[in-house]
Amino acid sequence: MTATTNAPPTRKRSHGESAAPPGKRRSLGDLKVAMIFLAPATLGFVVFYIWPTLRGAYLSFTEYSLLSAPKFNGLANYERMVQDSFFWNALVVTVEYVVINIGVQTVLAVAIAMVMYRLTKSITVRAIILAPYLVANVVVALVWYWMLDFQVGIVNQGLGWLGIDPVAFFGDSHWAIPTVAGINVWRHMGYTALLVFAGLQMIPAYVYEAAEVDGSTEWKTFWRITLPLLRPVLVMVLVVTMIGSFQIFDTVAVTTQGGPINATRVIYYYIYERAFTRFDFGYASAMALVLFAILAIVSLVQLRLLRAKESDLA
Amino acid sequence: MRRMSVGRTVCWVLLFVLLIVTLFPFYWMLRTAFSDNTQLPGHPSSLLPVESTLGAFKRVLGLATIEEAQAQGGSGAAVNFWLYLRNSLVVATVTTVCQVFFSAMAAYAFARLRWPGRDKVFALFLAALMVPPIFTTLPNFVLIKNLGLLNSFAGIILPGAFMTPFAIFFLRQFFLGINRELEEAAMIDGAGHRRIFFGLIIPMSAAPIATLAILTYINSWNDYFWPLLVGQQENVRVLTVALGVFRSQTPQGGPDWAGLMAATLIAALPMIILFLAFAKRITNSIGFSGIK
Numbered sequence: 001m002t003a004t005t006n007a008p009p010t011r012k013r014s015h016g017e018s019a020a021p022p023g024k025r026r027s028l029g030d031l032k033v034a035m036i037f038l039a040p041a042t043l044g045f046v047v048f049y050i051w052p053t054l055r056g057a058y059l060s061f062t063e064y065s066l067l068s069a070p071k072f073n074g075l076a077n078y079e080r081m082v083q084d085s086f087f088w089n090a091l092v093v094t095v096e097y098v099v100i101n102i103g104v105q106t107v108l109a110v111a112i113a114m115v116m117y118r119l120t121k122s123i124t125v126r127a128i129i130l131a132p133y134l135v136a137n138v139v140v141a142l143v144w145y146w147m148l149d150f151q152v153g154i155v156n157q158g159l160g161w162l163g164i165d166p167v168a169f170f171g172d173s174h175w176a177i178p179t180v181a182g183i184n185v186w187r188h189m190g191y192t193a194l195l196v197f198a199g200l201q202m203i204p205a206y207v208y209e210a211a212e213v214d215g216s217t218e219w220k221t222f223w224r225i226t227l228p229l230l231r232p233v234l235v236m237v238l239v240v241t242m243i244g245s246f247q248i249f250d251t252v253a254v255t256t257q258g259g260p261i262n263a264t265r266v267i268y269y270y271i272y273e274r275a276f277t278r279f280d281f282g283y284a285s286a287m288a289l290v291l292f293a294i295l296a297i298v299s300l301v302q303l304r305l306l307r308a309k310e311s312d313l314a
Numbered sequence: 315m316r317r318m319s320v321g322r323t324v325c326w327v328l329l330f331v332l333l334i335v336t337l338f339p340f341y342w343m344l345r346t347a348f349s350d351n352t353q354l355p356g357h358p359s360s361l362l363p364v365e366s367t368l369g370a371f372k373r374v375l376g377l378a379t380i381e382e383a384q385a386q387g388g389s390g391a392a393v394n395f396w397l398y399l400r401n402s403l404v405v406a407t408v409t410t411v412c413q414v415f416f417s418a419m420a421a422y423a424f425a426r427l428r429w430p431g432r433d434k435v436f437a438l439f440l441a442a443l444m445v446p447p448i449f450t451t452l453p454n455f456v457l458i459k460n461l462g463l464l465n466s467f468a469g470i471i472l473p474g475a476f477m478t479p480f481a482i483f484f485l486r487q488f489f490l491g492i493n494r495e496l497e498e499a500a501m502i503d504g505a506g507h508r509r510i511f512f513g514l515i516i517p518m519s520a521a522p523i524a525t526l527a528i529l530t531y532i533n534s535w536n537d538y539f540w541p542l543l544v545g546q547q548e549n550v551r552v553l554t555v556a557l558g559v560f561r562s563q564t565p566q567g568g569p570d571w572a573g574l575m576a577a578t579l580i581a582a583l584p585m586i587i588l589f590l591a592f593a594k595r596i597t598n599s600i601g602f603s604g605i606k
Contacts, residue, residue, distance in 0.1 A: 254561055
């Protein structure tokens, strides 16, 4: 056994195409080498992914203020969560944000991708619309914080020219969440559009040619052909962007900090406050676990939709 | 080729509007950064910088005295973006180099080596993509705190230094596509795995590795949440965190908008330059990163 594992690995590496059936003789393969190559990544994986995942789950059943050891308190955190109106408010606000953000962003992204697809393959255009995605959330938040300022912000100046009264984008509790959502639409729509654009390019040209021969109008072609064929891509894009947008934090942290009157206290921000300003680590961990569960359900549902769609391109 | 129709003209107009909407905030940041803050409120919609001056940049880079800064509408609080710039450079560079290198090693083990349980272990690594960062962040904070690494570069860098599931996945895809015959020829010549990895796989994957490095650098540079938690102190504070602090220091009545935009520009400029240099590579990688 030991002798054979030390034999030159050349033969073993022919990717299973060789006639010899995989047997005991070659079962260990490159295990030793693999362990060396995997060592650093595994260390990071275990210490900063696996272990904290388990520990986070444990902490959610404890009372823990960082100062003394965590004290097991069963389901107390979860019972408290059910009665915590701030928690429910945070969930509602987050869902409101996600719905506005994803809704507007997806529609705009599809529109932008269609326009680009029909007009220009220019890499410059694509690069420009991607630009907002590459600067930090914090930068984006501050620029818009300035542009949307109630008194001297350029957006309210523009509204003034149109005869519209200035809007307190961040100060009005009705506007705060749509404003934060809009800022992130600006940051992400180019990125999403490029994902959709990549999807559009995968649709074979003959499909369109056939539609044209049949005399289908552009509008009909879009609804009956392009959109259904884009579905797998769209579902994937939705999974990625929805998971991302549930975790909105940066924009809120530098603009409204949860205000006005809790209007933008999204779940991520509420967890952060609980953990790092009140040192209520056990409770924060419990809320994080609930967020985890929500995201898992959302992605499972969406992936199920994706699987149902696989037949479309066939 | 389609003829020029009304529809196409409308589309061109829409595309043009889109480009303006995308670029205008960047311009407005530039225009404000070069303005005199005390004059800004009087000319809120001037398209050019108001009384153009470098005052805001001097203030932010710690080159103006406190009196000068206050006279120009600054807070007078000590800020020094040179320091934060350096900190961001250290964090992003070390994170990128380590993460990409170790992830490449892991990707090699997953793509080019054959060992029992390989696919199961890989699936486990990928599954970690599902865990939302906040969930691991809380225990990671406790760990870094217990290790005594709060407010140290090590504390900021360590969690991202070894791997991310995405980086391994990304590189594995490219490594899988490399022709096996080259590798076998090298082995017959007596090359070991180390030489194949460094001499063959890495050079042949220079392009995807560079793309990944650029994306990692941008992500690391832009990260806010983790450095906010573990890197509050001045000596390790990165630009994004410094921006948040600067924003909260700026006077409430008449905020130092020019200073804020100058600071924002300084924080964004390296990414804008990186982007101008590698726009094509970054843009072309987008289709890959989203649709797996």
